[in-house]
Amino acid sequence: MLRIFNHEILAPDNFVVTVELVPGRESTGRTTDTILGIAKDAFADGRVCAVTMTDNPGGNPSLSPDVLGYEIFKQGLDVIVHFTCRDMNRVGMESRALQLARMGMKNILALTGDYTGKGFGGQGTPVFDLDSTILCSMLKSLSSKLAASGDPDDFFTGCAVSPFKTTEAECYAQYNKLNRKIEAGASFVITQLGYDAKKFQELMTHHKKNKNYRIPVIGSAYLLSPRSARAMNSGKVPGAYLPDDLYKKVMREWETPKQGLKSAIERTAKLGVILKGLGYRGIHIGGVHKSFKTVGAILDRMDVIQDSWQDFLHEYNHSHEKTYYMFPKQKIEADSNSVKHDLKSKLFDLLPYTILNAAHDLFFNKKSFMAPLFKKIAGMIDQNGKSWLLKYLLEDPVKILLLSCRSCGDCGIQHVAFQCPESRCPKHTRNGPCGGSREGYCEVHPDKLCIWVRAYTRLQYGKATGNFIQKAVPPRNWALNKTSSWINFHLERDHQK
Ligand code: SF4
Structure with missing residues (x-):
């Protein structure tokens, strides 16, 4: 052989x-x-x-x-x-x-x-x-x-x-x-x-x-x-x-x-x-x-x-009539004029993105001057065995409402422009799309946009396409399932440690 x-x-x-x-x-x-x-x-x-x-x-x-x-x-x-x-x-x-x-x-x-x-x-x-x-x-x-x-x-x-x-x-x-x-x-x-x-x-x-x-x-x-x-x-x-x-x-x-x-x-x-x-x-x-x-x-x-x-x-020129080509205009970076944001998408897509982005920057930024304080508070809550209280009274209501969170305890929303890869992507992708999308829509749910198309649109809106995945995101840790991702983040138990 x-x-x-x-x-x-x-x-x-x-x-x-x-x-x-x-x-x-x-x-x-x-x-x-x-x-x-x-x-x-x-x-x-x-x-x-x-x-x-x-x-x-x-x-x-x-x-x-x-x-x-x-x-x-x-x-x-x-x-x-x-x-x-x-x-x-x-x-x-x-x-x-x-x-x-x-x-x-x-x-x-x-x-x-x-x-x-x-x-x-x-x-x-x-x-x-x-x-x-x-x-x-x-x-x-x-x-x-x-x-x-x-x-x-x-x-x-x-x-x-x-x-x-x-x-x-x-x-x-x-x-x-x-x-x-x-x-x-x-x-x-x-x-x-x-x-x-x-x-x-x-x-x-x-x-x-x-x-x-x-x-x-x-x-x-x-x-x-x-x-x-x-x-x-x-x-x-x-x-x-x-x-x-x-x-x-x-x-x-x-x-x-x-x-x-x-x-x-x-x-x-x-x-x-x-x-x-x-x-x-x-x-x-x-x-x-x-x-x-x-x-x-x-x-x-x-x-x-x-x-x-x-x-x-x-x-061999068989393409969809509206096919986008990356290089005829030598364009690889975001073109801010190419996606139109109507009122519905501004309200239901871009607004939640803006809010979540700001909240994430405030509460989940390890470089922030507040990070040591949050870590201390998370440690105290955890030591007192009260993580579940934080999770059920605050974390779950917010995240279920905004993200249809599945409570995996190892949150990956920040990699997908603040969408949940567990609830919104049938293949739970954290590193970019599968190959199955068709004209922007999901292989599995053809009536829904692929989350990575929405991620790109959101990042483009925020002039932040440079924040698209830049290095491989580790898989979720199943040992954290149904625990507080907020506590896990601050105590460095999740994939972002
Ligand atoms: S098309 Fe997009 S949303 Fe659908 S399974 Fe593939 S990566 Fe996930």
């Missing part, structure tokens, strides 16, 4: 090919046999550097990527395991990481994960104890522990990013989170799905501007079938964006299946060479569920057309 992906992708002149495989809801049978067949042919072909194995995609149960991936890995083909935060708490996640290390499978794609789907008996519990940024940190820390115990072979952790966001707030939040994930230990990046070359270019420009040259980016290219096109167009694939015009075109092409497949291969190959031309360090091919022949055909075609990649750019 040989790990080659990490070496191949880090070699500056290489353009790697990875293929996404999707285990099904079965331990043996047709899907499993097909996956193993694709992997076997990929290995024999020699152009695919690694396959990636999805982790309960869509939040629905499927065969473990670890076990199926290991079968492939043992045959000699390198494997990147998708590792989401949805189904296990931090204890289970660390245990899984150790198991993967023991198996030698240390290429990990760290993902927050789609929201939870249906398993035995109905909808499952959404865990989201950690987020993808913290997962990157955890794997980095585990690598050091493994090294100390005599295993010099690190985890090679990657992360995902979606440049295909349509609003300024989403773009800013996505790229900000990407920087945090890289700081936390991500060593490569794979994009979400989209068909807008300008957005692919935007990501690379952002990457260079942030001096992230050393972190290679792989672009996703998906072989569109009528089924996948329908799901993406209707928003059923979180983070993927397929606009109406392209959707209609794909459906027309597939009226004759032979023509449909030919067009899908051509579209994927053209996107592949565009990615190469734009400086991506690889292509991640998805949507191949039947045979490796399709991947072979895409790669063959790429060889033929690679020098003409600029001729195809005009075919």
Whole structure:
């Protein structure tokens, strides 16, 4: 068994090919046999550097990527395991990481994960104890522990990013989170799905501007079938964006299946060479569920057309009509004119933000001259066993009214422009958005704005976008659940100590 992906992708002149495989809801049978067949042919072909194995995609149960991936890995083909935060708490996640290390499978794609789907008996519990940024940190820390115990072979952790966001707030939040994930230990990046070359270019420009040259980016290219096109167009694939015009075109092409497949291969190959031309360090091919022949055909075609990649750019301009682009105006900082604040948003969003911001500055600022006094008072209340009284009589009424507080005892509102990540974000993100928002709205509750879009709007209003997450926020400490976060803050028991 040989790990080659990490070496191949880090070699500056290489353009790697990875293929996404999707285990099904079965331990043996047709899907499993097909996956193993694709992997076997990929290995024999020699152009695919690694396959990636999805982790309960869509939040629905499927065969473990670890076990199926290991079968492939043992045959000699390198494997990147998708590792989401949805189904296990931090204890289970660390245990899984150790198991993967023991198996030698240390290429990990760290993902927050789609929201939870249906398993035995109905909808499952959404865990989201950690987020993808913290997962990157955890794997980095585990690598050091493994090294100390005599295993010099690190985890090679990657992360995902979606440049295909349509609003300024989403773009800013996505790229900000990407920087945090890289700081936390991500060593490569794979994009979400989209068909807008300008957005692919935007990501690379952002990457260079942030001096992230050393972190290679792989672009996703998906072989569109009528089924996948329908799901993406209707928003059923979180983070993927397929606009109406392209959707209609794909459906027309597939009226004759032979023509449909030919067009899908051509579209994927053209996107592949565009990615190469734009400086991506690889292509991640998805949507191949039947045979490796399709991947072979895409790669063959790429060889033929690679020098003409600029001729195809005009075919990849599929964006939402109001799509925000970060760089045509070279704009990465806040533009105070770009978000309109109506009376409703001023009253129900910006006013509470202003009040909470001021209150936080007054009562929860460790640099304030009042901080030692607050610490003393908190210590006295705590020593007298009266924290619960403060919590039930004052803290809970205020925070439940203003924030729908869930009383986690390790308050993270200040990281999300004074919104509660426990009550307002279904994935409890503390380090930036998941990839699932769509036109600014939440993947899970499409009638509500993503909290990170609201955070950006609030910070922009307060001319404080520089206060957007600047370093990774630790996960909440469950030992503090249902205790007073005010006391915990002043007595330095929470994540801000
Ligand atoms: S609020 Fe934003 S980050 Fe949270 S689940 Fe919804 S889209 Fe994802």
